[in-house]
Amino acid sequence: MASKYALFLLLLVLYRSASCDREHPNSIGLGCSLFPTKHPTSWLSPSGHFAFGxxxxxNGFSVGIWMMSEAENTTTWTANRDDQLVSSTAILELTPDGKLLLRTDSRNSKLIASVSESASYAAMNDSGNFILYNKDHRIIWDSFSFPTDTLMGGQSLSRGAALFSSVSTTNRSTGRFRLEMQYDGNLxxxxxxxxxxxxxxYWASNTWGNGHLYLHLNSTGALVLINNTDSRVSNTLYDGSSVFNKSITYRVVLDSNGFLRLYSHSFDHTYxxxxxxxxxxxxxxxxVKSxxxxxxxCTFDDYQPVCRCLxxxxxxxxxxxxxxxxxNFTEEWCGDSGRSVSSRNIVPMENMAWDDPPYSLAEMREDDCSKSCLEDCYCDVALLDSDGYCKKQKLPLNYARRDPQASSTAFFKVGFEGVKGKQTGGTTPEKRPTVIIRTKDATVLLLVVTLGLVMWSFIALAISGFFAFKLRFLEYRKLLDRGDIGLSEELALRSFSYKELKRATNGFKEELGKGSFGAVYKGSLSRGKRIVAVKRLEKVINEGEREFHAEMRVIGRTHHKNLVRLLGYCAEGSKRLLVYEFMSNGSLADLLFRSQRRPDWNERVRIALEIAKGILYLHDECDAPIIHCDIKPQNILMDDFWTAKISDFGLAKLLMPDQTRTFTGIRGTRGYMAPEWQKNNPISLKTDVYSYxxxxxxxxxxxxxxxxxVQRPEEIVLxxxxxxxxxxxxxxxxxxxEEIEKQSLEKLIKVGLWCIQDEPALRPSMKCVVMMLEGITDIAVPPCPTASSL
Incomplete structure (x- = not known):
């Protein structure tokens, strides 16, 4: 009996497997299933360019269609996009009775495709369309008929239908914008x-008047409006290519930021x-409204749109x-008269415009318009247009914009920041107590008392200030006598004597390391309360003390949380020493290459972003740009809280011409030097980008x-x-x-490959690097670095 039961189970499994076999070429048979984290997770199109699954x-999983080349950024369709995400235990099944079903657990399931008859099989086409067929090989449902935010080549947007943007590239739920093919023929x-x-x-095709139009993207990339009655092209939005190329796929997407964009994707035989x-x-x-x-x-910052508050x-x-x-201040209570009951100010702004209808419109001069809004507590802002009409409005404003072509002025009513809210009409503002002076003698008495209090206050402040100054002066004299003045973050850059630093380092006894510019010693100031690092510069340019002081003042003005802070310096004769804050956790090189504990992925991403922000400060945010010339892990130090800080910045110009690490006439370290060093080309900020x-x-x-x-020769050069x-x-x-999110890993690899391009013009600026690391800017696919850069 047991053997018969086992044989029955085996036959059942074989039957189930056979039912999933493809009865038609490139088809998915009944009984096939997909899983979020184990094979199979998707069904591929014949070319392998598209996948459904x-x-x-x-933080979860969705069912959808995407391009296999870049799944994270080219999702073309999502099923039930606003439903709750499913977990890794979900199952997607084309059931034996012909239903496409998503099972979230043993008790809950949901249809992906609602059809009136049972499907016989399914297929994922190379056009990006997922289709269900009946037993007569007729289409009973396809994803092209239910677009989300994307149209693929060969797909249409019918009359009355709409595309809805996604929240973001990582959240495919319905976003803030829609593209509607209206019944009047206007897109x-x-x-x-x-x-x-x-x-x-905020944008239209201006094709109203013809109620038979629908939008179509054909296989050559032409985006057209077609008349449904005779199938003729009525209007062309984009011409596309005149020749069909099966290796190029076209896609129209309504981006999360409200832009309608058409992309081409070119595939070769290697995918x-x-x-x-x-x-x-x-x-x-x-x-783009909203x-x-x-x-x-909306306004522009470095040619990028940014939002500003009114x-x-x-x-x-x-x-x-x-x-x-x-x-940001309490709204006024208007009372019965509608006039302002509290003090407010007017802030004017030029070239402002909006489409919100006003509640009051009158012809006025500029001063009268501003005053009228200030006195009217119903008015939050007034706009004086080029025709001299004053338009008064209440907040909120929906579609405000800064228009350089608009010769208009807006007057905004502002007040003191306080509790946000609105006093109800049934209550009145609390009145301050009124002091009533009834006699002349009382007035004189009040003046005498007030003047007396003011005089005594000034005398008390003067005496307190005098004693505070004396105490500070005496304390300063004592510190001078001891010769160990303490440093704080608030004090300016200080000039030390060589004798002070020799005593602070115990005769330069404890060496912390030796770098490009000389040895570094551990020292202490303020009787051991402040630990510092003292660098003795070697082979620096033989310049005068005045020039060296000037260089130190430039370096001393650089203050950033990701730069090692310069606290002071010494310039006596030929002796040049620098005093830095002490970094207790060594260098990034120690952490990456010599530590027994490899830092986890999130820690490495944080360190990479901190270093990028430090270099950005040196390049763009200092009074004069500073090229480091020797970016490497040994020059990245870690403080008590494992914050990455850049050291040795601003010192490259102090080196003598023959004082180099590897090659005469070149400053830097082999392996981190940009190709322009070896070609004797002028260096620039992009030199640091390569090293980074x-x-x-x-x-x-x-x-x-x-x-x-290493195990294989091809692994020698990273x-x-x-x-x-x-x-x-x-x-x-x-x-x-390591368990690392693929998207995050790919982002850092792309940024690194862009930075090491052989041609400096191809490398991004550090500002672009920071934006790419923070996910603000999309990252294109980097080309192959040349042999010289590898």
């Missing part, structure tokens, strides 16, 4: 949850890809500025840029080894044995 979405971009009115629209932006609307990024929220306006308001959420701004890129790859892989003791694995999409081999 589970993908990582934030229009709106903020979500708005009426179909011109007030809310490598190239993504290009072909078309985008609108051209002016600040014309790009910024209520009471804020006067008298603050951001609701500094981390999510698109949520808008709110009033090499160090970033070291931080990612926790190994040196040059390793001789940058070459990294690019090979990046090209082969085998990044997990770079961090073998």
């Amino acid at each position: 589970f993908y990582q979405n934030g 229009v971009l709106y903020p979500i949850h708005t009426l179909n009115t011109s007030l809310d629209a 490598e890809y190239k993504t290009s932006l072909e078309w985008s609307e609108p051209d002016d990024k600040c014309t 790009f910024c929220g209520f009471n804020s306006y 006067p008298g308001t603050n951001f609701v959420d500094m981390d999510e500025k698109s949520r808008g701004c709110e009033r 890129g090499i160090m970033l790859l070291e931080i990612v892989c926790c190994r040196r840029s040059m390793e001789v003791n 940058s070459s080894w990294v690019y090979r694995h990046f090209e082969a999409r085998e990044l997990e081999k770079l961090v073998w044995g």
Whole structure:
């Protein structure tokens, strides 16, 4: 009996497996299942360019379609996008009775596709369309009929349908914008949850009047409006290519920031890809309505759109500025007269405009418009347009913008910051007690008492100030006599004598290390209360003390949390010494290459970002840009809290021409030097970017840029080894044995490869590096560094 039961189970399994076999070419049979974390997780198209199945979405999983080349950034469709994310235990099944079902647990399930009849099989096409067929091979459901934020080549947007943007590239839920193919034939971009009115629209095809149009993206990349009655092209938004190329796929997406963009994706036989932006609307990024929220306006910073609060308001959420701004002072209570009952100020702003309708419109002069709003407690802002009309409005403003072409002035009513809120109409503001003076004698008495109190206050302050000054002066004299004046973060850069520093270091006894500019010794000031690091400069340029003092003042003015702070210096005769804050946890090189504990991934990402911000400060935020010339892990020191700080900045110009680490006439360290050093080309800020890129790859892989003791010769040069694995999409081999989010790893590898490009013009600025690391800027696929840079 037991053997018969076992045979029955075996036959059942074989039947289930056979039912999942593909009865038609490239088809998915009934009974097939997908899983979020174990094989199979997806069903591929015949070419392997597209996949349907589970993908990582934030902290959970969603069911959708994506391009296999770059799944994180090219999701083209998501099922039930606003539903709760599923866990790793979910199952997606094409059931034996022909239903596409998502099972979240043993009791709960949900249909992915609602169909009136049972499916016989399914297919994932190379166009990016997932299709269910009945037994007659007729389509009963396909993903192209239910677009989310994307149209693929060959897909249409029918009359009355809309694309809805995603929240972000990592959150595919419904976002803040929609593209609607209206019944009147007009294709229009709106903020979500708005009426179909011109007030809310921020871009349109201007094709109204023909109610039979639908939007279509064909396989050559042409984006057209087609007349449904005769199938003729009525309007062309983008021409596309005149020749069909099966290795190029086109995609139109409504981005999370409200822009409608058309991309081309070029695949070759090795599945490598190239993504290009072909078309985008609108051209002016600040014309996107609701790009910024209520009471804020869009402007440009370094050619990038940013949101600013209107006067008298603050951001609701500094981390999510698109949520808008709110009033930062208590709103006035109007009373019965409607006139202002409390003191307010008016702040004017030029070139402001908005589309919100006013509650009052009158022809006035500029002073009268400002005064009228100030006295009217219902008025929060007044706009004086170019025609001389004063438009008064209450907050919130929906679509405010800064328009350089607008010759208008806005007058914002602002007040003292306080409790945000609104006094109810049933109560009146609390009145201050009124002091009534009834006689002349009482007035004289009040004046005498007031003057007496004021005089005694001045006398007390003068006496207190005198004694405080004497105490400070005596304390300072005592410190001078002892010769060990303590340093604090608030004091300016101090000039030490050589004798003081020799005594502080106990005759330069304890050497901490030796760097590019000389040896470093441990010392103490303020009777051992302050530990410092004293660097003795060797072979510096023989310049006068005045010039050296000037250089030290420049370095001393650099203050950043990711720079080692210079506390003081010594310049006596030929002796040149620098006094730095003491860094207790050694260098980044010790942490990466010599420590028994490899820092975890989040710690390495934090350190990489801190170093980038320090270099950005040297390049862009100092009075004069500082090129470090020797960025490497040995020059990155760690403080008590394991914060990364850059050392030896600003000292390169002090070296004599023959004082080098590796080559005569070159400053830097082999392995970190940009190619322009060896070509005798002028150096620039991009020289530090190259060195940072090499160090970033070291931080990612926790190994040196040059390793001789490796298993295979191709692993000797780190940058070459990294690019090979990046090209082969085998990044997990770079961090073998670690649980690391693939998206984060790929981001750091891309940034590092961009930084080590042989041509300086191809390397990003440190500002761009910081933005890419923080996820503010998208990162393109880096080209292969040349042989000289590898």
